[in-house]
Amino acid sequence: MARLLASVLLLGSALAQNLLALAPQGAVAGFQLSDLRNSRYLAGLAQDWKSSGLETLLKRELQKEVGGQADLLGIAAGGVAAALYRDGFFLIARPSPAALQAVRRETRGVRPEGGWLVGGDSEVLTGISRELVFLASPKYARLFLQGRRGLQAPARGDIVLWGALPQDLVRSLGLPPRTQSALSTFRRFSYALQLTPGGYTDESRLELNPGADPTLAALLLPKERPFDAGNLPQGYAVTSGVFDLGRLGAYLPGLLREFDLRLNLDLRAFGTRFATVSVQGPPPAPDALGEGLLGHSLIYWEVRDPVTAEANLLALLQTLAAFATPQGQGGFRMLGNEGGFKAVEVGLMGKLYYRLEANRLVLATSESALQATHTPPWNQNPDFRRFRVRIPAGAVGYTFSQQGVILQEQATQLARLLPQAIGSSGLEGELVQSLASFTERLAKRFGAGLSYTVVEGNALVTRGFYEVRW
Numbered sequence: 486m487a488r489l490l491a492s493v494l495l496l497g498s499a500l501a502q503n504l505l506a507l508a509p510q511g512a513v514a515g516f517q518l519s520d521l522r523n524s525r526y527l528a529g530l531a532q533d534w535k536s537s538g539l540e541t542l543l544k545r546e547l548q549k550e551v552g553g554q555a556d557l558l559g560i561a562a563g564g565v566a567a568a569l570y571r572d573g574f575f576l577i578a579r580p581s582p583a584a585l586q587a588v589r590r591e592t593r594g595v596r597p598e599g600g601w602l603v604g605g606d607s608e609v610l611t612g613i614s615r616e617l618v619f620l621a622s623p624k625y626a627r628l629f630l631q632g633r634r635g636l637q638a639p640a641r642g643d644i645v646l647w648g649a650l651p652q653d654l655v656r657s658l659g660l661p662p663r664t665q666s667a668l669s670t671f672r673r674f675s676y677a678l679q680l681t682p683g684g685y686t687d688e689s690r691l692e693l694n695p696g697a698d699p700t701l702a703a704l705l706l707p708k709e710r711p712f713d714a715g716n717l718p719q720g721y722a723v724t725s726g727v728f729d730l731g732r733l734g735a736y737l738p739g740l741l742r743e744f745d746l747r748l749n750l751d752l753r754a755f756g757t758r759f760a761t762v763s764v765q766g767p768p769p770a771p772d773a774l775g776e777g778l779l780g781h782s783l784i785y786w787e788v789r790d791p792v793t794a795e796a797n798l799l800a801l802l803q804t805l806a807a808f809a810t811p812q813g814q815g816g817f818r819m820l821g822n823e824g825g826f827k828a829v830e831v832g833l834m835g836k837l838y839y840r841l842e843a844n845r846l847v848l849a850t851s852e853s854a855l856q857a858t859h860t861p862p863w864n865q866n867p868d869f870r871r872f873r874v875r876i877p878a879g880a881v882g883y884t885f886s887q888q889g890v891i892l893q894e895q896a897t898q899l900a901r902l903l904p905q906a907i908g909s910s911g912l913e914g915e916l917v918q919s920l921a922s923f924t925e926r927l928a929k930r931f932g933a934g935l936s937y938t939v940v941e942g943n944a945l946v947t948r949g950f951y952e953v954r955w
Contacts, residue, residue: 504566504617505645508575508636509628512568514648515638520564520579524643526680526955529930537923542915557591559584560618568636571651573622575629580618588618599630640688642677649673661743669697670705684932684953691945700736704729706940707881712760714885715864715873718783718857720764721890723869726882726938730755730786754794756787756844764860765890766853768898778834783857784848791841798839798846799829806832824855872935875950883937888951892928896921930954 505517521527534540547555563579580588592611595604601612601619603626610626612619619629628634638645655668672692679686695702711725734752741748766781788794806817816832826838826849838849849855863869869885876883900921907913932952939946 504564504577504579505568505636505638507577507619507629507634508566508568509570509625509633510636512570512575512636513651514569515567515636515645517566517638517645518561518564519643521643521680522563524680526682526953529955530927533923533926533930537926538915538919539923542912542919546912554587554591556581556583556587560588563616568625569648570622570625571654573625575619575621575625577617577619579616585613585616585618589613601630603630638675638677639673640675640677640690642679642687644678645676647673647675663698663740663743666698667701667740670694670701682955684934684951684955686951687936687949689947693943693945695943700732702943704732704736705945706943707757708940709757709881711880711882712758712785712787714760714883715869716862717760717762717785718764718860719863719866719869720762720783720857720860721894722763722884722886723760723863724882724884725758725760727757728759729757731757731789752797754788754790754792754797755846756789758787760785762854762857763886764854764857765894766851768901779837779850781851781853781857782849783854784846784850786846786848787844788841788846791843791846794846795839795841798848802829802831802837805834806830808832824858826855868933872933872950875935876937877939880937880939883935885933885935888931888934889928892924892931896924896928899924 503517505515508515544555547558559581561578562581562584565576565578567576568574588611589602592602592604592613595602595611595613597603598612601614603610603612605611605623605626607623610621610623612621612626612630619626621629639647650668650671650673652669655665658665660668670693672694674689674691676689677687691705693702693705695706707727707729709727711727714723714725717723717725730752731754734750737750738748762783762785764781764783786794803817816830818830820828820830820836822828823838826840826847828836828838831837836852838852838855840847847858849858863885868887872885873883900917903917903920904914907917930953932954934949934951936947936949939948
């Protein structure tokens with residue numbers, strides 16, 4: 486008897502942590518958020534939320550607008566799991582006490598069934614227990630009440646999201662052969678995030694079926710190694726990866742011809758490796774003209790034929806200039822040399838700068854980015870050196886970022902741009918001030934972060950490590 490009681494208690498504890506296991510099997514997509522109410526990691530963020538004034542502001546305004554129904558916002562306070570099926574859905578959550586009472590008030594025609602109070606209509610049934618609530622299509626509500634449960638996610642974490650593309654659905658769409666093969670290449674995507682004592686980790690996984698479309702699979706599952714980002718100028722983030730533009734240029738026209746679309750895209754002059762460096766610079770002007778409209782980035786792309794690559798780039802910029810000028814009147818101009826780069830004016834987007842080297846094209850999207858070419862390389866950044874040792878030898882891409890710097894820049898832009906968009910008096914002013922305050926507080930907690938991408942069999946897997954001062 487004691488062993489049975491212990492087993493029941495263990496099972497109850499497991500289910501409390503894994504609401505998704507209560508959902509019926511057979512889902513094509515799902516989502517799970519664990520019960521984080523008592524997480525020691527989130528206490529500081531919760532205090533920041535309160536101290537910023539956002540919590541008080543939102544509660545006050547919601548109470549004015551919807552009264553007691555505002556309690557329903559606590560429907561997932563203790564965790565939530567959702568599953569999507571070909572012919573319905575199932576959602577189960579552990580609400581706050583106030584939200585649970587609100588659900589009880591809103592549910593009509595309830596009757597006891599299998600330990601639950603069940604009500605609803607022909608489209609959605611609601612079930613209420615002592616601490617859980619479910620909403621589901623009638624078919625999956627019945628399966629749940631019959632005890633036909635046990636859904637499992639393809640990943641584990643405090644936040645999990647996944648989805649699979651049903652192949653019978655792809656075949657039923659009546660698509661042209663090459664398009665159908667391209668879609669059949671994608672099997673499943675999953676994402677999981679896990680809180681840790683020093684921050685959080687995450688992992689995304691894209692599973693492919695190379696036999697459906699070998700060319701597309703080869704594009705998405707590269708074998709080459711990326712540029713060494715350590716030799717690139719410092720900013721607040723850097724990405725180095727692999728993507729075969731030449732193969733893409735040969736692949737897309739054939740796919741589009743199935744829809745009677747013609748695309749002349751010759752990218753054979755470009756190689757497979759690329760990198761981007763994001764740097765700080767002034768925000769875009771209020772009228773969205775000129776400096777900063779495209780951000781402040783250095784873009785590097787490997788080239789096989791520099792002369793042809795330059796011709797292709799200029800043709801692309803001329804096309805962009807036509808779209809970025811009133812009435813499509815053009816606006817593309819060559820402006821001469823600046824700092825070893827050729828400057829071009831691209832319509833209302835302002836100036837861009839580019840340089841062709843022996844084996845790569847370098848593009849600066851602003852004057853600030855151009856000036857950043859003279860900053861010390863990433864190899865001199867202690868955080869970058871500390872993190873890069875986590876990158877495996879077989880990685881096909883990676884990103885390093887100073888998240889706190891990014892958040893601080895976003896806070897500054899929010900404080901500057903939001904008043905212009907929504908106003909600066911009354912409720913709007915309070916919202917701007919509170920949101921900027923919260924973002925600034927977050928910026929002080931977040932540190933460096935790194936993610937890298939590897940090919941594992943027929944899957945493209947990205948794993949990340951991010952510092953947070955909880």
